[in-house]
Amino acid sequence: MISKSLVIIGGGPAGLAAAIAAYDAGERDILVLERDCVLGGILNQCIHNGFGLHTFKEELTGPEYSARYVRKVEERKIEAKLDTMVIDLSNDRIVTAINETDGLFRIAAKAVILAMGCRERPRGALNIPGARPAGIFSAGTAQRFVNIEGYMPGREIVILGSGDIGLIMARRLTLEGAKVRMVCEIMPYSGGLKRNIVQCLDDYDIPLRLSHTVTKIHGKDRVEGVSVAAVDDNRMPIAGTEEFVSCDTLLLSVGLIPENELTRKAGVAINPKTQGAIVDESLETTIPGIFAAGNVLHVHDLVDHVSTEAELAGKNAVRFIRGLDKGSSAVAIETGFGVRYTVPSRVHPAAATAITTIRFRTDNVYRDSYLSVLLDDERVQHLKKRILTPGEMEEVLIPAKWLLTRPGLKKITILVEKE
Amino acid sequence: MKIPRGIAADTADLVRPKEIAMHDIIIIGAGVIGASVARALSAYEAKTIVLEKNHDVCEETSKANSGIVHAGYDAHPGTNKAKYNLRGSRMMAAFCHEHQIPYRNNGSLVLAFAEEDLPKLEALRAQGTQNGVAGLRILTAEEAKRLEPNLNSEVRGALLAPTGGIVDPFELTIAQAEIAAVNGVEFSFDTLVSGIHPIPDGYRVSTDRGVYEAKIVVNCAGVRADELNNMVSSRKLSITPRKGEYCLFDKQVGTLVDHTIFQLPTQFGKGVLVTPTAEGNLLIGPTAFDIDDKNDVSTTAEGLAEVVKKAKQSVVSVPTGFVITAFAGLRATEKGGDFVIGEAPDAKGFYNAAGIESPGLTSAPAIGDDLAVQITEALHVSLKSAPLCKRPPVVRFESMSFDDKAAAIRRDPAFGKIVCRCELVTAAEILDAIRRPLGATTIDGIKRRSRAGSGRCQGGFCSPRVMHLLATECGLDPRDIAKYDQHSTLLVGFDKDDL
Ligand SMILES: Cc1cc2nc3c(=O)[nH]c(=O)nc-3n(C[C@H](O)[C@H](O)[C@H](O)COP(=O)(O)OP(=O)(O)OC[C@H]3O[C@@H](n4cnc5c(N)ncnc54)[C@H](O)[C@@H]3O)c2cc1C
Ligand SMILES: Cc1cc2nc3c(=O)[nH]c(=O)nc-3n(C[C@H](O)[C@H](O)[C@H](O)COP(=O)(O)OP(=O)(O)OC[C@H]3O[C@@H](n4cnc5c(N)ncnc54)[C@H](O)[C@@H]3O)c2cc1C
Numbered sequence: 001m002i003s004k005s006l007v008i009i010g011g012g013p014a015g016l017a018a019a020i021a022a023y024d025a026g027e028r029d030i031l032v033l034e035r036d037c038v039l040g041g042i043l044n045q046c047i048h049n050g051f052g053l054h055t056f057k058e059e060l061t062g063p064e065y066s067a068r069y070v071r072k073v074e075e076r077k078i079e080a081k082l083d084t085m086v087i088d089l090s091n092d093r094i095v096t097a098i099n100e101t102d103g104l105f106r107i108a109a110k111a112v113i114l115a116m117g118c119r120e121r122p123r124g125a126l127n128i129p130g131a132r133p134a135g136i137f138s139a140g141t142a143q144r145f146v147n148i149e150g151y152m153p154g155r156e157i158v159i160l161g162s163g164d165i166g167l168i169m170a171r172r173l174t175l176e177g178a179k180v181r182m183v184c185e186i187m188p189y190s191g192g193l194k195r196n197i198v199q200c201l202d203d204y205d206i207p208l209r210l211s212h213t214v215t216k217i218h219g220k221d222r223v224e225g226v227s228v229a230a231v232d233d234n235r236m237p238i239a240g241t242e243e244f245v246s247c248d249t250l251l252l253s254v255g256l257i258p259e260n261e262l263t264r265k266a267g268v269a270i271n272p273k274t275q276g277a278i279v280d281e282s283l284e285t286t287i288p289g290i291f292a293a294g295n296v297l298h299v300h301d302l303v304d305h306v307s308t309e310a311e312l313a314g315k316n317a318v319r320f321i322r323g324l325d326k327g328s329s330a331v332a333i334e335t336g337f338g339v340r341y342t343v344p345s346r347v348h349p350a351a352a353t354a355i356t357t358i359r360f361r362t363d364n365v366y367r368d369s370y371l372s373v374l375l376d377d378e379r380v381q382h383l384k385k386r387i388l389t390p391g392e393m394e395e396v397l398i399p400a401k402w403l404l405t406r407p408g409l410k411k412i413t414i415l416v417e418k419e
Numbered sequence: 420m421k422i423p424r425g426i427a428a429d430t431a432d433l434v435r436p437k438e439i440a441m442h443d444i445i446i447i448g449a450g451v452i453g454a455s456v457a458r459a460l461s462a463y464e465a466k467t468i469v470l471e472k473n474h475d476v477c478e479e480t481s482k483a484n485s486g487i488v489h490a491g492y493d494a495h496p497g498t499n500k501a502k503y504n505l506r507g508s509r510m511m512a513a514f515c516h517e518h519q520i521p522y523r524n525n526g527s528l529v530l531a532f533a534e535e536d537l538p539k540l541e542a543l544r545a546q547g548t549q550n551g552v553a554g555l556r557i558l559t560a561e562e563a564k565r566l567e568p569n570l571n572s573e574v575r576g577a578l579l580a581p582t583g584g585i586v587d588p589f590e591l592t593i594a595q596a597e598i599a600a601v602n603g604v605e606f607s608f609d610t611l612v613s614g615i616h617p618i619p620d621g622y623r624v625s626t627d628r629g630v631y632e633a634k635i636v637v638n639c640a641g642v643r644a645d646e647l648n649n650m651v652s653s654r655k656l657s658i659t660p661r662k663g664e665y666c667l668f669d670k671q672v673g674t675l676v677d678h679t680i681f682q683l684p685t686q687f688g689k690g691v692l693v694t695p696t697a698e699g700n701l702l703i704g705p706t707a708f709d710i711d712d713k714n715d716v717s718t719t720a721e722g723l724a725e726v727v728k729k730a731k732q733s734v735v736s737v738p739t740g741f742v743i744t745a746f747a748g749l750r751a752t753e754k755g756g757d758f759v760i761g762e763a764p765d766a767k768g769f770y771n772a773a774g775i776e777s778p779g780l781t782s783a784p785a786i787g788d789d790l791a792v793q794i795t796e797a798l799h800v801s802l803k804s805a806p807l808c809k810r811p812p813v814v815r816f817e818s819m820s821f822d823d824k825a826a827a828i829r830r831d832p833a834f835g836k837i838v839c840r841c842e843l844v845t846a847a848e849i850l851d852a853i854r855r856p857l858g859a860t861t862i863d864g865i866k867r868r869s870r871a872g873s874g875r876c877q878g879g880f881c882s883p884r885v886m887h888l889l890a891t892e893c894g895l896d897p898r899d900i901a902k903y904d905q906h907s908t909l910l911v912g913f914d915k916d917d918l
Contacts, residue, residue, distance in 0.1 A: 035837065085837045096821075100835035103828040104821065122877040124743040127666065131717045132746065134907035138879040145883060151897065151910040155917060177917035215720065221906035237720075248911070264671075 012041020
C-alpha cells in the first residue's frame, strides 16, 4: 500500500484549487486522482464564456478557466493520475483506485479531499410517462456530444428544466443548427441564472414556459413529440391544458445531484437537502480528515465559488495533517424560514478564520425581503434583498468576533424575513 | 444502422424464392421461450434456426417483467401453468448456477390486510401444496414483520413461500440463446415472419428477409403467437395484451425488503409486488390493464401512480425519490387462461408455446425441455453424442475480490478502465458483450449483457463511451450506433450539418 499525506479525489475546478492551496500552505505530498483523461472536470465541456468573472474579473470559457488552474498544478509539479477512478474509500482514509497501468491499488492518506463533482438527475427521478425511444438525453450528455465530440443529438428539441445547463444548451444547439422548440419549467421561476435566461433564450426567441411540464413522451423508435401541460400550485398537470409539441429530442435538465457514492461508502453523514456531506467551517465532514468541496458538497452555479471553497478545504486539510486542534465546542448553524440548507452546518469558534462564509439557497422566490442572521435570539444582521431565488446561491459572512465575544453561543440561524 | 446481424445478413439474396433455406426446425421468436426451446433443441442432431423480428434477443416481454421465480401456488392445479411453474421453479437454482445467470432464492410473502382475508391465504396455501410447492407456511403478522421489518403495520397475516426466487430475466434469455448459438442453432434477426404455409412434410415460412422451410415450426411469438397459430390452425387462439407498468429504484434502496412481497391475487393477476431484483435494485409493479395495441409498452401517469399507491400498501416507506426508471411489459393473455403448449391438433409439425404470460419466465427452461423432447421424438432425431458446449464465461468485475480484480487488470488492462461508473462496468466487459456469441450491437444490447447504463444515471455518463467502443469494435461510424434498431440511432449528424 502506498502512503500519501493528501489525496484529492477528482481533478475538476474543486480538486485543482484544493491541490494548489494545499501546496501553497506547505504540503508537498499530494496526489490528485481523476477518472477522465484530462484535468478540468465538467468545465472541459462548458465551452461558453462567463466563467471567472469574480476571480479573474474577465469572462473566460470553461476550458480557459480550468487551464489556469491546470497550469498552476503543473508549475507546482503536483502529482495527478489521470484515467484513474477511485472505487472505494474507507473511514480510515484508505483510498482504492484503478487504472490501466497501475491496476488496482490502495493508498493510505493522512487527509482526503472529496471533489467528485455532481451528476445529472435521470428521467426516472421525474417518472415522465410514455415511450422510451432514442432521443432522450440529459442536457450534460448532449453537451458532451455537441461540444467535445462534434455530434448533434437531434434536430428539433424540447428542453425540460430551466437550470443553467438546459439554458446554455438551448443556445448551443441553436447555434449548431437545431431548432429548440421551447424550454419547460415546472416551477413558476427558472432554476438558472438570470443572465443565462436573457443571453441563451431571450436573445434567440426561445420560449420559456414557466409552470409547465412534459406529461408524456411519444414515439416508438425515436422521440416524435412530447405532451406539454400547465401545472397548478401543487405542480400537478392541469387537465385540458395539454398540447402536443413535435420534436425528435427531449433534453432533461432537471437538476444535479452531488456524486457521493464514495462519501457514503466511507460512512460520512449526508445532508438530505444537499445530498452532500455535512461539514463544519473547515469543510471537514463528520469523519476526521475527510474534507469536501465543490459540487460534491453542494451544487454551485458559479465556478468561482467552487474554487474559493476548495481552497479553504485544501488549507484546512493541511492544518489537519499538521495536527491542528479545532477545539471541542461547535456552534450549530440552523436554517430558519425560507432557507433550504446551509454549508457549513456548524462552526468551531476556536478555529474560525476572520470571516466564515456561509453559503445557502432559499426554498422559494422572495421579493423585497430581508436576509437575517440570529446569534441565538439576537438579530445581528438584517439585510434588505430585492430578490432571493433558489436559482442563485446566497452567502452571509460571519466575522470571528461574533463568535469569540459570545462564549456559550449555541446556534446561528439564517432566515428570510418579510420585514 | 448497417450492423450485420445473425446469418441472414450475408444471405440477403434469400429473397429470391428459388433459394429457400432448408432447416429441420424453425423457431419463431427469441424471447425467453424461444431461447429456451432453442437451447434445449441444440442438444439434438437437428438443423434449427430462430427467426426474430427484432435486432436482438430479449427485446419484448422477456425484458419487461418482475423477474420472479414463482413458487407455484398461484396456478390452478392441473393446468399447464401449474405444471411448468413447478418444474421450472425446481430446476431454476441449479440451471442458473450452471449457466452463470444471476438468481437468488429470497422467498416470497403474500400479505393479507384484513382478518376476513386470512382464509384466502389458507386457500392459497392449500392450492400450492396441491401443486406440489414445498414449505408453504402461514405467518402471523408478527412473524411476517420479523422477517420483513418494513412491512406496513396493517398486515394481518402472510403466506410464506420459501422456494420463491428472483432471476435476471435478460440473462436467463441471453444465456440460453448463447448456449443454443454455440451449439449450432442459427439466429436470424430483423426477420419478421409474415406467413406460414403448409407444404408436404413441413411448412414454408415467409419473412421480409426471404423464405424458410422446415419440417417443424415452433411458435414462440409472445403476444403475437395467436396470429401465427391462426395462420395454420383452425383452433383459433386469441391473445389480449395486458399491460404491466413498473418503477425501478436505485440500488441504494435495494434492501428495503428481502423477500418478494405480494398482495393477495385478484382476477387480473398477482397484484402489485415490492421486491429486490436479482441485480440488487428495488422493483415495484405491475399494473394490469388490457389494451389493444401489441406495440404499446408506454407507461402512463395513472399506471405509475397506481403502482406507487399499491406498493405503499405493502411497504409504506417505498422511497419514491429513488426511482431511476419506469417501464412496461405486455402479458400474452390467452382467452383460455392457460399456457398453450404442444403440437396444434390440426397442424402436424406446428408447435405452440402460446399464451405464455406469468409464470412464463419461471416456466421457460422447463417448457423448452419439454417441447424439445416432443419435437425430436416426432422428427426421430437423437441427442448429439458430445455434451453441450458451454457459453463463454461471464466475468463481472464489480463482484470480484480485490485480488481477483487486480489480477484481471494485469491479464487485460481493459479491466482497468471503468466505463459505467454506476455499476462499475469496465471496458473489458463492454468488449466482451460485443464479442460474445450473438454479441451486442446496440446500446441496449450492451446494457442488458453488461449492465452498463442500467444504474442510477441511466447511461448519462457511459452512453457516449459505450457508443465509441461499439463503433470502434464493429468498424462503424458513431452516427450509426443505435439504442436498439436501425430506426433508433442516437445522433442525427455532425454539428452545423443543418446550417
Ligand atoms: C453544464 C454546466 C454549465 C455550467 N456553467 C457555468 C457557467 O456558465 N459559469 C460558471 O461560473 N459556472 C458554471 N458551471 C458550474 C461549474 O462548472 C461547476 O460548478 C464546477 O465545474 C464544479 O467543479 P467541481 O470540481 O466541483 O466538479 P467537476 O467539474 O464536476 O469535477 C469533478 C471531477 O471529479 C472527477 N471524479 C468524480 N468521481 C471520481 C472518482 N470516483 N474518481 C476519480 N475522479 C472522479 C470527475 O471526472 C471530474 O473531473 C456549470 C456547470 C455545469 C455542469
Ligand atoms: C408485467 C409482467 C410481469 C411478469 N412477471 C413475471 C414473473 O415475475 N415471473 C415469471 O415467471 N413470468 C413473469 N411474466 C411472464 C414472462 O415475462 C413471460 O411469460 C415471458 O417473458 C414470455 O416470453 P416469450 O418468449 O413468450 O415472449 P417475448 O419475450 O415477448 O418474445 C416473443 C418474441 O417473438 C418475436 N416475434 C413475435 N412475432 C414475430 C414474428 N411475426 N416474426 C418474428 N418474430 C416475432 C418478438 O419480437 C419477441 O422477441 C411477466 C410478464 C409481464 C408482462
